[in-house]
Structures are given as C-alpha cells and as structure tokens.
Amino acid sequence: MKKKLGFFGAGKMAEGIVQAVAAAGSYDLKEVVMAESYQPRAKEMAKRYRVKTVSDVEQAAKEADAIFLSVKPQDVAAVAERVKPLLTTKKLVVSIVAGKSLATLRKMFGAKVRLIRVMPNLALRAKEGMCAICPAKNATKADVKLVASILGAAGQTAVLKEKDFDAVTALSGSGPAFFAFMEEAMAEGGVKLGLKPDVARKLAEQTMLGTAAYLRQSGADLGEFIAGVATKGGTTAAGMDVMRASGFKNIVASTLAAAAARSAELGK
Numbered sequence: 001m002k003k004k005l006g007f008f009g010a011g012k013m014a015e016g017i018v019q020a021v022a023a024a025g026s027y028d029l030k031e032v033v034m035a036e037s038y039q040p041r042a043k044e045m046a047k048r049y050r051v052k053t054v055s056d057v058e059q060a061a062k063e064a065d066a067i068f069l070s071v072k073p074q075d076v077a078a079v080a081e082r083v084k085p086l087l088t089t090k091k092l093v094v095s096i097v098a099g100k101s102l103a104t105l106r107k108m109f110g111a112k113v114r115l116i117r118v119m120p121n122l123a124l125r126a127k128e129g130m131c132a133i134c135p136a137k138n139a140t141k142a143d144v145k146l147v148a149s150i151l152g153a154a155g156q157t158a159v160l161k162e163k164d165f166d167a168v169t170a171l172s173g174s175g176p177a178f179f180a181f182m183e184e185a186m187a188e189g190g191v192k193l194g195l196k197p198d199v200a201r202k203l204a205e206q207t208m209l210g211t212a213a214y215l216r217q218s219g220a221d222l223g224e225f226i227a228g229v230a231t232k233g234g235t236t237a238a239g240m241d242v243m244r245a246s247g248f249k250n251i252v253a254s255t256l257a258a259a260a261a262r263s264a265e266l267g268k
C-alpha cells in the first residue's frame with residue numbers, strides 16, 4: 001500500500017519537496033497533508049498545490065505514514081513534544097533539519113518511530129538539489145528507497161554515514177550561498193570592467209551553470225579541464241595565476257571548515 005505523505009512545517013524546503021512530488025506525479029497531492037502554523041502560508045500551499053493543510057502537527061502525525069520534519073531547528077523540540085505519543089513503529093519521520101543528529105531526534109521523538117536524517121539544499125527548488133540520506137538503525141530498506149525516490153525527483157541523492165553530515169552540511173547544505181557569493185564576485189568583477197549589472201549577472205550565472213553541466217556530462221578531470229582552458233600565455237592563464245597566488249583554495253577550505261564546525265556545534 002502506498003505511504004501517505006505528511007509534513008511538519010510548510011516552508012521553503014517543504015515546498016521544494018512537494019514541487020518534486022508534483023512533478024514526478026507519483027502521489028495524489030490531495031492525499032499529502034501539511035501541518036503549518038502560519039495560516040497565510042498554509043492557504044498559499046493549499047491553493048498552489050491542492051495539498052491538504054492542517055494547523056496542528058498532531059493531525060499530520062495521525063494521518064500520514066511518512067512525515068518530513070521541515071521546521072526550523074529551534075521549533076523541533078516543540079513539535080516533538082506534541083507528536084511523540086502518536087509516533088508508533090508504523091510511522092517514518094524524515095528530518096531535513098540542519099544539525100539535529102539521529103540520536104538527538106531519537107530522544108525527542110521516542111524509541112519507536114523509524115527515523116531518517118536528510119541534509120538537503122535549496123537547489124531542490126530548481127530540481128537540482130543534493131540530498132544526503134542517513135537512515136537510523138530501525139529504518140527499513142523500503143524507507144530509504146521511498147525517501148530516495150521522493151527526493152530523487154528534486155535532484156541527486158546519496159546515502160551517507162552520519163559522521164559525514166557536518167562536512168555535507170558545509171559543502172552541499174550551505175554550498176548554494178557560497179556559489180551565489182562566487183557568482184556575485186564574478187558579476188561585480190564584470191561590472192568593474194564596464195559591463196551593465198544585469199548583463200554581468202547573466203554571463204556569470206550561465207557560465208557557472210554551463211561549466212557544471214559540461215563537467216558532469218564529460219566527467220572531465222578538473223585539473224585537466226582547467227589546464228585545457230588555460231592555454232599558456234592566454235587570458236585564462238593570466239587570471240588563474242592571480243587565483244593561485246591569492247590562496248583562493250585556502251579561503252574556500254576555511255569557509256567550509258567554519259560551516260562544518262558550526263554544524264557540529266549546533267548538533268550538540
């Protein structure tokens with residue numbers, strides 16, 4: 001029998017997952033139940049996707065078999081307290097909450113419920129998300145398959161060990177902001193060279209998108225690709241010399257290390 005889907009919280013990330021479910025056509029959206037405390041947002045979701053919205057998380061916990069926990073980290077404890085008595089072994093909770101470990105979730109949601117931890121990213125809103133999946137011991141293979149198929153409609157998925165989640169949070173979870181910063185830097189550099197801001201942004205964005213698409217399609221080695229573009233004495237080589245001399249890679253590594261350290265701190 002098909003699992004009935006639910007959500008605790010109908011924010012940005014929950015919407016991305018619903019969009020993917022809608023695009024895949026694998027669920028009747030009228031059967032998806034979203035608990036959302038902010039009523040204008042609940043109405044918006046019901047209108048946009050024809051999902052069922054309810055104001056209390058208890059209702060979603062009762063109605064759904066597989067429920068995405070998609071509230072902000074600071075709201076998790078309040079949700080858990082309310083739904084814990086309703087979470088039997090028949091229920092699967094899929095947490096997309098940053099920094100909350102399976103052990104913490106287990107304490108909050110009780111011993112019975114089947115748990116899966118996911119670290120998604122905002123790119124799932126464009127169906128190019130990267131979602132890391134880590135099942136708790138009592139989650140079944142079918143649970144993992146279900147979550148991978150739902151999130152797979154919103155991009156790529158990988159089943160990873162929980163010890164990697166701080167690194168994953170830094171790289172793919174926070175990564176969209178880091179890439180947007182790079183795009184901003186490229187666009188601002190273009191403006192300094194005389195381009196109009198909208199033209200510079202378009203050029204920067206399409207270059208990022210196109211490069212990633214080509215690298216994925218070709219599977220090219222990154223070093224060889226860079227060497228191929230940066231012919232000796234040419235324009236790219238002149239720019240790469242500056243990038244290499246500026247310690248750019250160290251800056252990126254420190255950025256990721258800071259994000260991972262913060263993720264570890266929040267998880268305590």
Ligand SMILES: NC(=O)c1ccc[n+]([C@@H]2O[C@H](COP(=O)([O-])OP(=O)(O)OC[C@H]3O[C@@H](n4cnc5c(N)ncnc54)[C@H](OP(=O)(O)O)[C@@H]3O)[C@@H](O)[C@H]2O)c1
Nearest residue numbers: 009011012013035036037038070071072073075097098122
């Ligand atoms: N955004 C990202 O890039 C990203 C990446 C990786 C992981 N995540 C994780 O994804 C989760 C969701 O993030 P988001 O950006 O989608 O957050 P969001 O847009 O703020 O959505 C959370 C929603 O849950 C609602 N809510 C809070 N408490 C509730 C309750 N007791 N019952 C019902 N609804 C409740 C909130 O309503 P109110 O506004 O009224 O509080 C809000 O609409 C977070 O835990 C975050 O760590 C986010």
